[in-house]
Amino acid sequence: xxxxxxxxxxxxYEIFTDEGALAGFSTYTRRDDHLVxxxxxxxxxxxxxxxxxxxxxxxxxxxxARGLKVVPRxxxxxxxxxxxxxxxxxxx
Numbered sequence: 001x002x003x004x005x006x007x008x009x010x011x012x013y014e015i016f017t018d019e020g021a022l023a024g025f026s027t028y029t030r031r032d033d034h035l036v037x038x039x040x041x042x043x044x045x046x047x048x049x050x051x052x053x054x055x056x057x058x059x060x061x062x063x064x065a066r067g068l069k070v071v072p073r074x075x076x077x078x079x080x081x082x083x084x085x086x087x088x089x090x091x092x
Contacts, residue, residue: 002051004058013059015042015051023051026059026074034069034092040076056080060087 002023003016012025024042028035037059042052056077063070069092072078081087 002054004055004062006059006062013055013062015055015058017046021046024055026055026077031071033067034071035063036071037074037077039074052076053080057084060084060090064090 001018005014005016007014007025008030010025011029012027014025015023017023022043023046024040026040027038029038040052040056042055057080060070060080064087068090070077070081070087070090071092072081081091
């Protein structure tokens with residue numbers, strides 16, 4: 001199972017493979033009580049394994065647990081939110 005972590009020093013959520021390789025990330029800017037997501041990238045060689053979806057889901061679950069909101073400027077995060085209504089209340 002991939003591991004998703006928040007890396008505030010780099011302003012991004014990261015996804016790591018079971019072997020510990022960085023497979024991708026989703027960048028954000030923190031603004032008060034919300035995060036503005038800008039881009040989501042999965043590295044070549046890791047595409048096609050639904051890691052982008054796992055990354056965004058993990059980030060949104062963490063954001064919800066922390067009581068924060070999301071501004072989806074990243075098209076992938078926006079599309080994910082539109083398809084997964086369980087995160088509907090997270091939009092700022």
